[in-house]
Amino acid sequence: MSGTDIAAPALPPIIAVFNHKGGVAKTTTAANLATCLAAFGLKVVLIDLDAQGNATAGFGVLPLPAVGSYDVLLGNSEIEPVLAASGFPGLSLLPATTDLRLAELQLATDEHSHLQLRKSLTEHHLSRWADIAVIDCPPSLGMVTANALTAASHVVIPARPDPYTHEGLVNTWHEIKRLKETVNSRLTVAGILLTMVTGDATETDVARTMRAEFGDMVYKVMVETDPKVVEAAQAGVPVVVLDPDGGSGRAYVAATLELLTRLAAGQPLPDGFNQDSVLNTLRDWRARLPALQRRPTESEAWAAVPKAWDDAEPHDDWTPERLTPAEPARKFTMGWLAGAFLAGLALGAGLALTIAG
Template structure:
């Protein structure tokens, strides 16, 4: 991140800390990292300068932006004061979005962040001079020291929730943790929303979603993120689904959820969470479409294309099924088990069973003979 060229700084007044949104849920498997990455890109499309901080020791958010293996310096070094953010934050392919990556040291020394989780605003202070508008923090799915560090500085928490049978308990536990941090460490900590993710039209999920909406009210965003194959496809290509398919159900839902979250923060009317006016929805979508068409055209051209007509493909499949199995030229050869081993094993089993049955019959005949004498 180049503070002199990309991020204007006020000459007289001290720099204000950015609005910080922590993406967190104690329960894993709720699309937390996917939400953090798509939220960061969507906020950038709405015209904000955004910093994505990866505090998850798995480093999935870092890998989602093509940074692999994990760099030697990143979020852990900034929090502990061993590196300056201007030296370790990485540019991304999206103008206005920077990444503070996870590192191996974060994975190995997470316990060293325990004191920072008890100190109000340490991460906020480290990021005060960046000049970005919003910081999005991808937290681990546990009450680790890195999570406590993020919550101690966050403006608000966005909680992704997958409406499965265990979702309600995980959300309640997460809510209690947020309340505890607010009462003991960070009195300014608010809620940026509860986002239902990977939703499907099944009765169980719908019932869980209704319970969550009934209990948490307007804290639950109206927009839901549907479970679509495009989300997995985007992750495979290393793209946010908002860029791969901005007009599709999942991509558009993330963009609309971002706009709804911004509106929720604005309604809370907290002076420390003030943000510039966001661009319009159409402007944001146009920017996402532009990124889709230009920055990742080479990746999009690698998407699977099946030029064969359905009839031809079906006939070819039938022909392949009629042929004996052979090794594929495009894939690895699977070693076949020698036929004689299978035959011998079957014969051994059959002979053993016959022998045992014969012994039983012979014993029975002898016993009956003794009884008649």
């Protein structure tokens, strides 16, 4: 991989959710952060880069569509034709397709192929669709992950506080550092989120050790193990909507606020960016769930989504206009986020990779 490092001012903040280990709640974290960001009134695109398609399926998009992030990644499609509605205002999906399995081999042939996703998202104007994007990464250090981390401005690392976590984190950290030094100097670690915490004694020890080693890099909030997460995945909705006031729902709301605070790099968050406001929106979505839950439009290339709620109300048809935040009062958010993001870049060293070196 050569030392090409192109500036990407045309891109919105892009948060890659990455840990090279599987089963650490990457997908759950990506989906719930993206949903909370939308509940704050932001336009959000969740990019599913894992061929398993769990983030896509987690919004009821099953079977996986015929076109999606793979086509954008390889430069074969613009963003708009493959964008799928999540059902929730402001949040759209760049869905996974089974073709993503082929991407590793296809990308391995070209020296500059780690730049492919960043190039496509820039050329195809991701910023028209997103104030902020979240990428669900696969559990590997291959070319798809390299593309995600080359396109990203920030990376959030979910980690379980188990005794094997340390080695996984070190590998993850080295990969991030390598990409930051070679191809993406703007990449900033926006924190380590402890997930699936059961609270047993060993875990508590590991969590304490991680906080001692990584300091403020570890989020104050931890996401506890919560059966509602699995229930939500089965129902095809994120847990922050299914159970906004439950343990994991509230934890993901708090984690999103911590993420935004890190992105703002010292600037205060705008009015309305607080726990109560986002919880109210999520409760409202919960109350309207049968109507909000996404269903395929006629033009979409996949079969009917199984209905999770029998008492479904008539579906409120989804249109691209509705990707715009519903509340005009929040229109300032894009300008704020862009400003905060630039400030974050300027102050990036503070949050950047200070530990691995």
